Amino acid sequence: MPLLETPLRHAVFSRRIIMFGLLFFALYCSLMLTLTWHDRELQHQQLLESSSLTLQKDLNSHQRLLSPLLPFTQTPCDSIGQELSSRAAIAGDLRTLLLVNNDHAYCSSTTGAFDLPVSDISAQVDTTQDSDIQLIKGTSFQPGKPALVMWLKTPGSAQSGVLTMMDLTLAPFQLMMANHPEITGIALENHGNAMTSWQSQLTPLNRLPAVPLHRLAVAGYPLEFTLYGSHLAARDYQLTALGGIPLTLMVMLIAWLALYYVCDPGKQILLAIKRGEFHVEYQPLIASASGAAYGVEALLRWHHPRQGMIPPDIFIRVAEKQNVIIALTRHLFQLVARDAKMLCQHLPAGTHMGLNLSPLHLEDEGFRQDVLKWVATMPENHFNYVFEITEHIMVREKNAEAIFSWLRQNDIRIAIDDFGTGHSALIYLEKYPFDYLKIDRGFIQPLSSDTLTSPVLDTVLQLAHKLKLKTVAEGVETREQEAWLINRGVSHLQGYLYSRPLKPEGLISWFEQHAALKIAS
Numbered sequence: 001m002p003l004l005e006t007p008l009r010h011a012v013f014s015r016r017i018i019m020f021g022l023l024f025f026a027l028y029c030s031l032m033l034t035l036t037w038h039d040r041e042l043q044h045q046q047l048l049e050s051s052s053l054t055l056q057k058d059l060n061s062h063q064r065l066l067s068p069l070l071p072f073t074q075t076p077c078d079s080i081g082q083e084l085s086s087r088a089a090i091a092g093d094l095r096t097l098l099l100v101n102n103d104h105a106y107c108s109s110t111t112g113a114f115d116l117p118v119s120d121i122s123a124q125v126d127t128t129q130d131s132d133i134q135l136i137k138g139t140s141f142q143p144g145k146p147a148l149v150m151w152l153k154t155p156g157s158a159q160s161g162v163l164t165m166m167d168l169t170l171a172p173f174q175l176m177m178a179n180h181p182e183i184t185g186i187a188l189e190n191h192g193n194a195m196t197s198w199q200s201q202l203t204p205l206n207r208l209p210a211v212p213l214h215r216l217a218v219a220g221y222p223l224e225f226t227l228y229g230s231h232l233a234a235r236d237y238q239l240t241a242l243g244g245i246p247l248t249l250m251v252m253l254i255a256w257l258a259l260y261y262v263c264d265p266g267k268q269i270l271l272a273i274k275r276g277e278f279h280v281e282y283q284p285l286i287a288s289a290s291g292a293a294y295g296v297e298a299l300l301r302w303h304h305p306r307q308g309m310i311p312p313d314i315f316i317r318v319a320e321k322q323n324v325i326i327a328l329t330r331h332l333f334q335l336v337a338r339d340a341k342m343l344c345q346h347l348p349a350g351t352h353m354g355l356n357l358s359p360l361h362l363e364d365e366g367f368r369q370d371v372l373k374w375v376a377t378m379p380e381n382h383f384n385y386v387f388e389i390t391e392h393i394m395v396r397e398k399n400a401e402a403i404f405s406w407l408r409q410n411d412i413r414i415a416i417d418d419f420g421t422g423h424s425a426l427i428y429l430e431k432y433p434f435d436y437l438k439i440d441r442g443f444i445q446p447l448s449s450d451t452l453t454s455p456v457l458d459t460v461l462q463l464a465h466k467l468k469l470k471t472v473a474e475g476v477e478t479r480e481q482e483a484w485l486i487n488r489g490v491s492h493l494q495g496y497l498y499s500r501p502l503k504p505e506g507l508i509s510w511f512e513q514h515a516a517l518k519i520a521s
């Protein structure tokens with residue numbers, strides 16, 4: 001996107017930056033949410049693990065507390081009742097501790113001696129097993145409050161052992177999950193029922209939500225913890241968006257600055273200089289009197305890697321506007337000096353070397369220094385230098401006279417370029433000392449075999465003649481134009497009729513061919 005004008009640049013930038021910002025925001029959010037998702041997954045697993053471990057430890061300690069009672073399942077209630085009550089008191093969360101003999105509970109920590117089949121207390125407990133755990137709807141004292149029944153069988157007996165009913169609440173586990181709004185519920189499942197954090201009654205398993213987040217068994221017990229909810233909470237979405245907005249704005253600003261820097265036309269020209277995208281082509285000039293090659297005009301060319309050739313009138317205008325014309329002209333000096341090393345071996349000594357200079361450079365303080373440096377890098381005493389300067393310089397620069405004199409003192413001739421296209425102030429023609437008047441091709445091109453008249457050009461040439469100025473006609477393309485111009489006393493000619501601007505190698509062979517032609521004719 002080279003050399004876009006400012007308003008267009010802003011429009012293109014804004015669109016690209018907004019697209020970029022939206023893309024960045026979407027990427028940022030999906031990345032952050034994915035990371036949070038994985039984080040939560042891990043946290044949920046850890047929560048379940050620690051819940052399960054806590055319950056497991058709790059149940060283990062109950063087992064340890066109850067096991068010493070197992071040898072006493074034949075002992076009459078009178079003698080063991082006291083021990084039963086004190087053990088129940090130590091455990092704290094035990095509702096009742098019962099001794100069972102032959103599938104009949106006969107001694108209770110709360111009511112002492114009695115007799116009831118175990119199936120009346122909890123239909124599901126299987127007293128033939130070594131141990132069993134069942135969730136029950138409630139106990140006789142607290143019928144509406146679910147409890148956990150634990151059965152431990154006396155080894156070697158048929159259906160004798162210890163049965164205990166303990167309080168069970170999910171509150172401690174809910175507390176552990178208090179920081180996780182994305183967890184909507186926790187359940188503890190056992191056989192066909194579940195205790196849930198959202199209902200005070202037991203819930204049959206088939207009435208639980210279909211898809212749990214995670215589940216984990218309590219090792220060693222027929223119990224399983226289940227988590228419900230989602231991986232991400234509304235808060236996660238809000239925080240991600242809130243973090244993403246300022247970050248996106250910052251990234252957009254950086255991108256805008258970077259794009260502005262890269263697409264700044266002035267910077268692009270400087271970058272093109274650095275990357276060596278400029279080269280110089282040379283267009284030969286002919287002396288009218290002899291028809292011999294007289295000199296060349298150096299013309300800067302920019303070959304952009306993506307955009308191809310960029311016309312010099314565009315990049316010169318931009319370079320002047322963006323204040324990089326001086327850097328560009330210094331680069332031109334370097335390129336010409338580099339080419340001159342080879343050219344001087346093939347082009348005759350005294351060949352005129354014309355360079356186009358911008359008035360902005362002439363006005364610059366470092367101009368003289370730049371010129372002296374350039375001359376020092378050129379082959380010694382080989383070329384006659386001509387600086388082509390547009391007529392604007394005479395109008396705008398108060399010191400034009402001083403600049404012109406200094407140039408001439410340093411053996412540099414001055415040509416007024418594109419004469420007749422700018423603000424021609426004829427008064428300056430007399431006032432300032434210069435050597436050539438380059439007549440713009442706009443005057444030459446209308447001359448055709450049909451209309452070989454041009455009163456304005458006639459007058460200009462007469463004026464130049466009277467002022468004893470040498471004249472160069474630019475853009476000569478036909479023999480008729482050539483004949484007409486020579487007839488009017490134009491001293492030098494330049495145009496496609498003789499040659500297009502050429503690269504150094506082409507210029508050398510053109511000079512060789514032209515010299516041979518001259519000798520032949």
Ligand code: G
Nearest residue numbers: 298299300312313316332356357358417501
């Ligand atoms: O041949 P061309 O299309 O390059 O010329 C277009 C215009 O660009 C001409 O007016 C010519 O003077 C100008 N130009 C070409 N090279 C340079 C240069 O090196 N410096 C300046 N200031 N103008 C140049």
Ligand code: G
Nearest residue numbers: 356417418474475476477494495496497501
């Ligand atoms: O303005 P200045 O004289 O620096 O510009 C020279 C310009 O004229 C260059 O762009 C060069 O390519 C172009 N030019 C040179 N000879 C001819 C020609 O015979 N016909 C046309 N159309 N352009 C020419």
Ligand code: MN
Nearest residue numbers: 297356388417
């Ligand atoms: Mn020129």
